[in-house]
Amino acid sequence: MAHTIAALSTPPGNGGIAVIRVSGEDAVATADKVFSGKKRLADCPTHTVHYGFIKNQRGERIDEVLVTVMRAPATFTREDVVEISTHGGFSAPRAVLDALIRAGAVAAEPGEFTKRAFLNGRIDLSQAEAVTDIINSSNDIARRSALAQLEGSLSKEINEVRSSLVNLAARMQVAIDYPDEELEDVTPEEIAAAARENEQKIANLLSTADSGRIMRGGIKTAIVGKPNVGKSSLLNSLAREDRAIVTDIAGTTRDVIEEYINLEGIPLVLVDTAGIRVTDDEVEKIGVEKSMRSIDSADFVIVMIDGTSFFDDEDIEVLRATRSKKRVVLINKTDLGQSKYIEAVKNRAAPSPVIEVSAKTGAGLDALADEIRSAYSLGALTSSSGAVITNLRHKTALIKGGNALSRVSEAIDAGLPQDVASIDLNIAIDALGEITGETVSDDIVNEIFRNFCVGK
DSSP, X not given: OOOXXXXXXXXXXXXXXXXXXXXXXXXXXXXXXXXXXXXXXXXXXXXXXXXXXXXXXXXXXXXXXXXXXXXXXXXXXXXXXXXXXEEEESHHHHHHHHHHHHTTOEEOOTTHHHHXXXXXXXXOHHHHHHHHHHHHOOSHHHHHHHHHHHTTHHXXXXXXXXXXXXXXXXXXXXXXXXXXXXXXXXXXXXXXXXXXXXXXXXXXXXXXXXXXXXXXXXXXXXXXXXXXXXXXXXXXXXXXXXXXXXXXXXXXXXXXXXXXXXXXXXXXXXXXXXXXXXXXXXXXXXXXXXXXXXXXXXXXXXXXXXXXXOOOHHHHHHHHHTTTSOEEEEEEOGGGOOOSOHHHHHHHHTTSOEEEOOTTTOTTHHHHXXXXXXXXXXXXXXXXXXXXXXXXXXXXHHHXXXXXXXXXXXXXXXXXXXXXXXXXXXXXXXXXXXXHTSSOOXXXXXXXXXXXXXXX
């Protein structure tokens, strides 16, 4: 029998309330030992809330509380669960948790509540991982994707492919084990077709991995241009604070500055770079070299051009250096008047979009958000409830499964026996099972939940 566990499920510190969660076969009985209310919790119906006090072993009142009683199996862990809402702060929650442990509960390990939900069959492993993804989500897109995964969007697609492969493997195994029986044969053509069809389904899932990475970590966006075009002003405007030094002196930014921002729901890791130009200043040279490396490592590039000055060779060199990247070109300083060089910039920048903006006033920045959203199909992601691969473990398992299915069709096409193809077919089945937890090792399961916070 699993022991009854207890933990603080809200962050420690000053706040209105704190919630302590208790789960296990003896959760209600344990809470009853420290709770004083109108009636015993054991006599209360499930999913009800009760007012009272928590007392310590000496019978002294610790705090005034609300206690929620939830009975298995209709709970997060599929065990009896009690949640105690205490006053916030450090002292009261700690004293209540101490009283529960003295009454027989055991302090929960990180992620132990969610682990029990997985082990008790309420959620699969990918859904369990979505729980921590929701907690760690830093933007609406990531939160929506994690919620869809928690609701089973990924599990559904993985299980459909895996069930198809399991059915195929079973039919192949029967034919291999009983070659003399009059059974319906699985033809080589059928095996190869099924392998290719499911390999394509895996490839479709893998195609979402780049978007998934962006949702989790943000689009790494380098702001580049020659000196004094307004790169630092743009960073400050988007970040809504003075993160970078802004002066009229060219070459003020000598190093790379990074800032995470949320631009109209789009997660960006903005990188303000040193102005790109030929210089004899050794420190500035290092900054320019870093700027060029930032271009190489960026997912997206914002090229800035000063609309009040000449469109010159330095601007053209920046456009040339970024032509292989996803990018948008901003003609800045529209608050000082319209640029005379718009058509020249558009011709040099094509087919990249060109937008007139003012980093100082914020004019045109909504169009910048629209272009980034379009470049990464973020509009489709925010409106879709389909599966998106955001987890490296899932991506690795899908690659393993897809490669195995490729070998299955290759083996059949080469005329090899079906038992040879069945080896790789089973590898693919196991790889997909790693995602949902059906074939994953205990070590991996323990490592996943070890990264959860205590109380979840």
